[in-house]
Amino acid sequence: MTRGLTLAVILGAIWGFVAAVVIGVSVTLVFGVDASMTAFSALIAGIPGALALLYARELTDNPTAQFAIGMGVFAVVLVLLTGLAPLGLPLGTVPITSVLVLATLAATTIGAVAIAFHKKDWKTLNRYRMEEVLVRALKGLGFVFFTAIILLPFYAMLMTSFKKQAELLQNPLDYSINITQGFAGLFSSYIELFVNFDFGRFILISTIVSVTTVFLTLAASIPGAYAISRLRFPGRVTFSRSILLIYMVPAIVLVIPLYAVFSQLGLRDSLLGLLIVYPATTIPVSLYMLQGYFRGLPSELEEAGMMDGCTRLGVIRRITLPLSLPAIASVALYVFMIAWNEFLFAFMFLDSPEIFTLSRGVVSLNSSEVPRQHLMAGAVIVTIPVLVIFLWFERFLVTGLTAGSVKG
């Protein structure tokens, strides 16, 4: 009995607090209502709420009624504790919103506790059942935690790009956007970037650089991976292992020599310079991923092709390549994403705005003269293609990712 009560007290308190913070923050971030959070009151209110839920089980078998009792106690205690202003707002000001938010808050807290105690007799909790209750509660908290830490930055990035700096300085919690200002008003940062900051050209350059990098990388790594996985030659084992080593050399170690030599050769402030560096740094990754795939293809197919009179190159072209198209495509997407996201070399090498890549262009917005929403609009522009590619080919890419352990 004490176990069940202790657990209910702890879970009620934790969920009351978490729900108040998450819901309060979400309501403020999304609607701009200043629903300041009464997190500590909710923490305290969660305790009687959770206890009421459990005792309600003694009174009735109807789960809805149990739930309603728990919610009711939670809400009443919260309202009393906060001096009749459960969300920092007196109940009268925005009645419907207030009541709705309060109900959601109560439902989340009591619901989470109810799910954790689902089908468990709280009076006779042994260690096994208690841990089950705890695991459920932890999982729930885990989902809330991960969703919050991931969504918050991306939401802030997107919404900031639609706002004005002054609004954000005034209330950093208010991410609501004013739709009545029309398309031009809403997208003014984006329009500004494309009109005055040449983002159209940056996108074009980034696309050209990334696609060229993909082709150069594949052109070198497909034959290389084939040789390592299929052909016998002295030093093969050493070679395939050293590819891994190359993979671990940090870019920052390469920057000084490449900067020095490229400066003297006149390659530094040029896209050609980037097109030398990018493929060279992605070839080892690509080769490593591809050779793993080639190794998995049955060599009997190739031998049969050779028997039928194909040359080695003919076999590669007619048998191996068509069979490994999925792997090649996923490697290509990866290399594209690596080149698109690349920041260090673009930042070090490129000085002239005429040849900025997109990431270099976004960095150039990081100055006190450029308002914050422009920088965030730039961040959205550079992120969207990557996320679209990723979501589109997710299953495909995740398999490749775990198979080849892509660096980051």
Place this chain on the structure above:
Amino acid sequence: MAKATAADLERARRRIGPIERREMRLAFGMLSPTVAAVLLVVLIPVLANFWISVKPIELADLRAAKPLVRERVQGEVTKPGDAFEVRYRARSSAPSEAVREVVFTHELPSGVTLTGGDDRCAQTGAVLRCDVGVLEPRARVDFNVTLSVDQAYFDAGAPSLRDTDPEATGKSKNALTSFEFTFENFRKVFDASEFWDVLWVSIVYTIGGTGGALLLGLFAAQLMMVAFPGRGIMRGLFLFPYVSPVIAVAFTWIFLLDPFSGTMNAILTKTGVTDGNINFLGQRGIALWTVIAFEAWRYFPLAFLFILARMQSLSSDLNEAAEMDGATPFQKFWYISLPQLVGIISTLFLLRFIWTFNKFDDIFLLTGGASGTRTLTVNVYEQAFALSNLGAGAAVAVVIFFMLAIFLAFYFKFVPKEEGM
């Protein structure tokens, strides 16, 4: 590894026939683009760091010292026999290096002849050539010559001398290839008391970032083990931080954590968790933990994916048997799941340890290495480009290289073969 190579060679030599030889040649041919690219852009630069690290070389030395020459024409010519008085002024653009064997040439219009002035100048055909010799840094050398004109000059329409520009050439020591060596860079790097701070920050950041990412990844993988509606979407969402460009997420974090108008501070003060605003990225002692949190946030998806893949490939027999024996959920996790994940977790730890140690972009964008977050990698940039001392930057890179060699030795020694990635 060396042993295996020798054995390979031996075997190859023993039974090398025409077919094998052809196969070998084909293999080398197919590998040559990879080898060339890696050699030129990775291996040689890595070695070049050693060279640069023992040279007194500044960022400005990269600009080749170039002699420049300007002309100034005085006097009017109206009839054959008149003369221009021309002053050529040669100077050097180099801040510190002298330029040797400086010569400049100037193509004169037809009908213009050198008739007097500086005897270091001579005319061959239409070209005036002056020998400057050694040009000290920032020095100026003047040449005054008299150029007379004849009828041919007026027949050609009396073109201006300025129609062609004089051109200067010269040789200067290339700071990169000279044989001037110094240990000053290493002395500077190791002497500075901040070096040990930097090293310490690097290690704390690496261990904290790696451990944080692994713990979050392990937790996330536990959440995703059991199927539920929307799991696919959740998994996609969990990977967002990892696939998004670092510049986008880093700037977003900077704004969220802004000490004056950041959302994070607003949330914390409004919920009553903190009293005043926290300068997450600007306060020594806090900033390091913030960048560690960023690192864990950005890279937990990778650990998550690997651990989830391993968990899904494990058989459930053991778990079921333990369940029958009455093991509680936490006991099952601690005594059954976790031991089976030790292999993948230790591999991930070593890999991520090395990559986190190598990380530059994240800290550079978040704090620029300020307020106690300067790691070795950021120090490379700081020395080479912020303080313009390429040699010192390369010296730090050499230190990184040696530490990396130690980590890699560990990696190859301790990573179980079956987990080898």
